[in-house]
Amino acid sequence: MKTDDLEGNLGVGATTLTLGEVQAQIEAYREQERHGAHVARSAPQLGCTLACGFLAFSHPEPGKLSYPQSPAYGFEKSRYWSQQQALTQPACRFTPSSEVDVSLAVLTSRVTQCNFAVKSGGHAAFAGASNIEGGLTLDLRNLNQVAVSADKKQTLVGAGNVWYDVYTKLQPMGLTVIGGRVSAIGVGGLTLGGGISFFSNRHGWACDNVNNFQVVFADGTIRDVSPNAYSDLYWALRGGGNNFGIVTRFDLETYPQGGMWAGSQTFLLTNETATSINHAFYNLAVNSPQDPYAQIIIAYAYAQNPKVYTSLHQIFTTENRLPTRLFLKT
Numbered sequence: 381m382k383t384d385d386l387e388g389n390l391g392v393g394a395t396t397l398t399l400g401e402v403q404a405q406i407e408a409y410r411e412q413e414r415h416g417a418h419v420a421r422s423a424p425q426l427g428c429t430l431a432c433g434f435l436a437f438s439h440p441e442p443g444k445l446s447y448p449q450s451p452a453y454g455f456e457k458s459r460y461w462s463q464q465q466a467l468t469q470p471a472c473r474f475t476p477s478s479e480v481d482v483s484l485a486v487l488t489s490r491v492t493q494c495n496f497a498v499k500s501g502g503h504a505a506f507a508g509a510s511n512i513e514g515g516l517t518l519d520l521r522n523l524n525q526v527a528v529s530a531d532k533k534q535t536l537v538g539a540g541n542v543w544y545d546v547y548t549k550l551q552p553m554g555l556t557v558i559g560g561r562v563s564a565i566g567v568g569g570l571t572l573g574g575g576i577s578f579f580s581n582r583h584g585w586a587c588d589n590v591n592n593f594q595v596v597f598a599d600g601t602i603r604d605v606s607p608n609a610y611s612d613l614y615w616a617l618r619g620g621g622n623n624f625g626i627v628t629r630f631d632l633e634t635y636p637q638g639g640m641w642a643g644s645q646t647f648l649l650t651n652e653t654a655t656s657i658n659h660a661f662y663n664l665a666v667n668s669p670q671d672p673y674a675q676i677i678i679a680y681a682y683a684q685n686p687k688v689y690t691s692l693h694q695i696f697t698t699e700n701r702l703p704t705r706l707f708l709k710t
């Protein structure tokens with residue numbers, strides 16, 4: 381069945397190819413490679429060589445596909461937070477610029493049996509989270525739409541944005557969405573993982589503030605998933621990571637927001653400082669109903685140079701004022 385036959389009552393978005401149509405296109409591509417006057421080599425076999433070759437063929441525009449050793453591949457590799465992820469070497473990296481491109485990549489991976497990974501901001505810490513050895517990595521960074529509705533109550537956010545891009549667009553309008561506390565984190569991974577934000581005491585987690593997900597399903601169709609459409613999937617995506625589909629757009633609840641207050645202190649880590657900081661953290665948490673605008677982040681770290689353990693203590697309020705001193709209140 382053609383996917384556009386389903387349009388309308390099932391919330392199907394842009395027209396996509398079917399699995400059979402992609403299979404036929406890949407066959408045609410292999411045939412052309414086999415007989416192509418300009419190519420004196422055997423046709424690519426099944427697997428990621430074929431997947432990468434076909435995607436490069438169907439997306440000849442510069443910047444869509446990159447291979448190891450190319451400058452683009454090196455640049456994209458540098459945009460992971462952890463070394464473990466950066467050192468993983470996919471056969472190629474594909475950078476879709478629309479949900480239709482994502483759909484084609486999913487079906488290509490199915491036809492060619494090439495495993496793939498999906499990257500938004502690349503901040504997941506473990507190898508293979510958003511990169512794949514010998515496979516196809518979809519880098520969503522060109523899904524970078526940030527569009528505020530006319531009534532300013534909702535923002536459509538492409539899944540390849542990092543929070544910096546979103547906040548930079550919203551701040552001059554006096555608006556915010558419920559997202560990450562560190563600007564380089566991706567909208568995709570944080571929101572699909574739950575998403576603790578500065579506003580969570582008042583508005584819940586990032587995933588609680590998604591009105592609608594635009595999702596590419598495993599059959600290549602593009603659908604809107606909301607409390608009213610595929611409500612079971614909507615529930616599952618709120619914390620379900622990459623297990624249920626590729627989200628290409630998040631439609632986020634949007635709030636008025638003015639300035640914030642923030643301060644930070646770094647301590648040499650000793651038993652005494654650790655105990656005090658842990659108490660402050662505990663006190664702020666148990667007293668938080670008295671000031672739901674107050675937030676705290678505590679990090680313990682090892683500084684390689686000058687080889688010391690430290691503790692970083694950051695406190696914020698999502699209003700432009702000092703926080704109530706709840707961390708001192710036992």
Ligand SMILES: Cc1cc2nc3c(=O)[nH]c(=O)nc-3n(C[C@H](O)[C@H](O)[C@H](O)COP(=O)(O)OP(=O)(O)OC[C@H]3O[C@@H](n4cnc5c(N)ncnc54)[C@H](O)[C@@H]3O)c2cc1C
Pocket residue numbers: 461497498499500501502503504505509510520539560561562564565566567568569570572573574575576577621622623625626627628
């Ligand atoms: C320095 C730092 C600070 C952090 N601060 C916070 C914080 O304040 N609050 C908080 O809640 N978390 C925080 N985290 C955790 C962070 O939210 C997770 O690591 C998150 O998964 C990173 O998302 P990403 O898009 O950057 O990563 P990626 O590595 O790109 O993606 C993470 C996972 O999500 C999947 N994924 C990403 N996009 C999609 C998509 N569109 N469709 C389907 N699957 C997708 C990927 O395949 C991967 O498995 C922090 C992490 C770091 C390293």
